[in-house]
Amino acid sequence: MSRLLRNVIIGLVVAVCIVSVLGWRFLSAAGYFTGIRAEVPADCTEIASVPGPEDIAIDRERGLAYVGALDWRAMMRGDKAVRGGIYVIDLKAPRDEWALAPVTPNEPADFKPHGISLYIGADGKRRLFVVNHAEAGNAIEIFDIAEDGTLAHVKSVADPLLVSPNDVVAVGPDAFYATNDHGSKGVGAQLSDLLLLRNANVVYYDGTAMRKAADMLLFPNGINVSPDGATIYVAESLGAALHVYTRDPATGALTARDYTRLGTGLDNIDVEPDGSLLIAAHPNMLAFIRHASDPKHLSPSQVVRIEPGKQGGGKAGTIYLNLGEQLSGSSVAAGYNDLMLIGNVFEKKILVCKQTKEFKSF
Structure with a gap:
């Protein structure tokens, strides 16, 4: 030879x-090698929806649930004319009357919402922050909320640092953090996924300028803030982990404090009044990818509940797990009293389920 x-x-x-x-x-x-031994059922009913009720933010004081929705499959087919919307559910009404009512303003005309965040100021004034994947470029849209729940567009925040925004959390009337689920676009993003490169980040906008607040993340998805504003939570989808940061309210700086691998593809985070977290998840990301292109391929849905410990750590467990027949591609679970509203990326429905405090292993 x-x-x-x-x-x-x-x-x-x-x-x-x-x-x-x-x-x-x-x-x-x-999640290709992840086996689901048994489902974790919940007592659920359905609300009819427009396609893709991907994120939900609840105003618990007023009893209103805001839903950000977009026909993601139409987006994937290249339909540039598709326009998403914001809808509201009156949770004060009888359960059998819960329905989506449109509150989307005319501005911006090109509106393709992704993650949303509700901000309530000390004076009671409310704003809704929305990730927008407009053709002209990514932006965070800020809306004023009227007493009746309708929206009025305030401004768009665009910046080169908004490479691939996924979710947003408001921390002031004009300030927010946003996750970039990838550090690049196109082929670079695909290679980042295949090679599991930690080149994604979190950015912070203080009302005037934007800067990176955290980096070396692997597909960061959902983001939220603790009730006292001192902690920021970031969920990784491919990293299958929850990152916990200490937040400096004066500067917006984030300091890594804790890291918990949960072994499932985490999506949006809801923070309840007692500080507990509800995180929707995709136990099998490959099944989710197949479901994106073909609705006949089911994608398991999961909701993880986390009760953070006062001195770090805490408890975590699954409170809902379905193989996809009841709901495929869960993306958010928003808590309201003893209920939770579970949204998804593609389907035309929202589940309203009893929220148990009993944890199951996952």
Whole structure:
């Protein structure tokens, strides 16, 4: 055997080994090897919805649930004319009368909402912050909320740092944090996923300028803030972990404090009044990807409840888990008293389920 042929063979073997290892790492992170032994049921009813009620924010004082919705499959088909919307559910009405009422203003005309966040100031004034994937570029839209729940557009915040915004959390009348689920677009984003590169980040806007607040994240998705404003939570989808940061309210600076791997593809985070977290999740990200292109392929839905400890740590467990027949592609679980509203990325419904405090292993 010639030296050239031997080197070629060695190179091929090394290449196959590298590809195999990278493939195994990606499949493992995407939940390919995750087995679901049993479902965790909940007592649920359905609310009819427009396609893709992806995120929900609840005004518990007024009893209103804001829903950000977009026909994501139409977006994936390249329909540039598709316009999403914001809807409100009157939770004070009898349960059998709960329905989505549109409150989307005319501005901006190109409106493709993703994550949403409700801000209530000390003076009681309310604003809704919305990630917008407009054709002209990504932006965070800020709306004033009237007494009847309708919205009036205040301004758009655009910045080169908003590379691939996924979710937003408001921390002031003009200030917010937003997750960039990727550090680049197009092929670079796809390679980041396949190679599990930690090149995504969280950005902070103080009302005047935007800057990076946290980085080295792997597909950061949902983001939210603790009731006292001192802690920021960031959920990783491919990283399957929850990051906890201490927040400096004066500067907006974030300091990494804790990290918990939960072993499931985390999506949006809801923070309840007692500080507990409800996180919707995708136990099998590959099934979710298949569901995105074909609704006949079901994607398991999961809701994880976390009760943070006062000195760190805490308790975590699954309170809802379905193989996809009842709901595929859960993206948010927003708590309201002893209920939770579960949204999703593609389907035309929202589940309203009893929220148990009994944890199941996942």
